[in-house]
Amino acid sequence: MATIGVLALQGDFREHREVIERLGGTAPEVRHLQDLAGLDGLIIPGGESTAIVRLMASSHLLEPLRELAGGGFPVWGTCAGMILLAKRLDATGIPALEAMDIGVRRNAFGRQVDSFEVDLRVPVLGDPPFHAVFIRAPVIEAVGPEVEVLARLADGTPVAARQGRLLATAFHPELTPDSRFHRFFLDHVVRRA
Ligand code: GLN
Numbered sequence: 001m002a003t004i005g006v007l008a009l010q011g012d013f014r015e016h017r018e019v020i021e022r023l024g025g026t027a028p029e030v031r032h033l034q035d036l037a038g039l040d041g042l043i044i045p046g047g048e049s050t051a052i053v054r055l056m057a058s059s060h061l062l063e064p065l066r067e068l069a070g071g072g073f074p075v076w077g078t079c080a081g082m083i084l085l086a087k088r089l090d091a092t093g094i095p096a097l098e099a100m101d102i103g104v105r106r107n108a109f110g111r112q113v114d115s116f117e118v119d120l121r122v123p124v125l126g127d128p129p130f131h132a133v134f135i136r137a138p139v140i141e142a143v144g145p146e147v148e149v150l151a152r153l154a155d156g157t158p159v160a161a162r163q164g165r166l167l168a169t170a171f172h173p174e175l176t177p178d179s180r181f182h183r184f185f186l187d188h189v190v191r192r193a
Contacts, residue, residue, distance in 0.1 A: 002190050005030040005039040007065075009055035011047020011080060015174035019182045033060055041074035041190040044081030046135065046172050049106065052080055053096040062096070069099035074165040074190045082168035083138050090141075100166045101144025108139040120171075122151045122160065124188070125180045132159070132171035139170055165189055 001024045006013045008029035020027035020043075028035060030042065042065075044052070056062040069075045069085060075097075077085040084096040088103035109116070114136055119129035130151070140158040143149060151160035151169075159170040167189050173181035 001025050002040040002186055003028065003038060004186070004190070005035060005042045007042065007044045007052070007056075007061075007081075009059065009061075010051050011045040012172070012174060013043075013045045015172075016043045016045050016078075016182075019174050019179050020186075023179055023182055023186060025186060030061075031059060033064055036061075036064060036068070041076070041185065042068065043185075044075065044077040044084055045174070046079030046081060049080035049083040049096070050094050052084060053094045056084075056096065066097050066099070069097045069166065072165055074167075074185070075099070076167040076169075076185045076189065078169050078172055078174065079135065079137055082140075082170055085166060085168050087144075088142065100161075100163050100168060101147050102140050102161060102163075102168065103142035104138045105141050106138045107136050109134065109137060118153070120151045120153070120159070122181075124150055125184060130173070130178060130180065131176050132169075132173070133175045134159075134171045137170045140168070162189070 003026045004020045006016045017027040085100040086102050086104040087098045090105045120132045122130045147163045149158040
């Protein structure tokens, strides 16, 4: 079974670990360079992207993670993690891994709808809609030619995407009991030999 590291510098890494373990995987916390050894994939959780990128730099993880994400290693970023994967950010963002050919706008929903939940159609997960929790969420504003959009809001805004072995979701699949996104990452992104 797969070993999926969960970046544990800040944010809701514990919830991701629980889902991976529930699915039979191992989910070590990643805080230092040596924690990257032996992983089959990596999850970058939600949290505060500007804090996470600073901590990545001070823990000497920024360059190694840029190399992994840019070099075909499976990485899934949720919410802040999606911001960290993006090649292009709005002016408030700090460039981090710059691996995925998407343009992302942070805190894209005004204060009124700061956080919300919505049922999304996600064809790669099958028919039943996926209940998505958005918390001060970013959106995808632009996608490059290699990027496959996996889910959109009703107005067409992309909120989940994949580019080869990189997966990005603007919302938090680790906060609901539905583990289909984690399963998708394990079965179709990590194990896609
Ligand atoms: N608003 C946060 C940021 O810009 C992301 C929020 C989240 O991860 N839930 O970093």
